[in-house]
Amino acid sequence: MPTGVAIRDPREQLFDAAERVLLREGPSALTSRAVTTEAGCAKGVLHRHFADFDAFLAELVQDRVARLRDRAAALDAAAGTRTVADNLTDALTDLFDPVAVAVVALVTSRDDLRARLRQAGSTGVPLLTEATAVIAGYLAAERDHGRITPDADLDTLAPTLVGAAHLLFADRHAPRPTPASLHHLVTTITTPVRPTTH
Structure with a gap:
């Protein structure tokens, strides 16, 4: 990414991706891999911002x-x-x-x-x-x-x-x-x- 270009908030990007997966495929399809793939980022991004996938889901609900x-x-x-x-x-x-x-x-x-x-x-x-x-x-x-x-x-x-x-x-x-x-x-x-x- 070029210097000086703001990177979108990764948490918001992951939440938006999770919502798209939920709407398209339902709760059973919601996995950490599905979320990060939908968000277009590495799986490690999710784990850098959340303790685990359940913590991510809890914050999504909150x-x-x-x-x-x-x-x-x-x-x-x-x-x-x-x-x-x-x-x-x-x-x-x-x-x-x-x-x-x-x-x-x-x-x-x-x-x-x-x-x-x-x-x-x-x-x-x-x-x-x-x-x-x-x-x-x-x-x-x-x-x-x-x-x-x-x-x-x-x-x-x-x-x-x-x-x-x-x-x-x-x-x-x-x-x-x-x-x-x-x-x-x-x-x-x-x-x-x-x-x-x-």
Whole structure:
């Protein structure tokens, strides 16, 4: 590489490569060799930046979790605008982008990865757990605006929305659900806790 030309962050390059492999071939195809081949770098590059492949995968998952948390403020800021169903439909579509769905499948398919994530403080199924917290926070904000009933059980409602949405998005070989089908699901689940047509 010529002197003075910035080299792209190798960690980001490896994460991007892993996401491409996940999307194209699924969790079973994700190996250190597949990642480094996809990234166009030597296998040693991965091991220079991560203790082992499970450490790499754990940081890949944590990177996606961090991105999800970054979006939480924008969703909370949407409380009181548009309709609750519209905001939730958009949020769940965003939460379950194809990479996030593939990462959830990766986590559920690898025992060692789940153990590593638990050691790092994760609970439940990473991404799904954090998505549930994001949705619960938004619902609480809407309750403060009077658009969710005061007695709504958010600890049940949030995981119900996330779990039902995940089932719609989970099959990576099927077409993604339409906005209308997701909106219908959200409306059906939230109608009992919306005091108006919001």
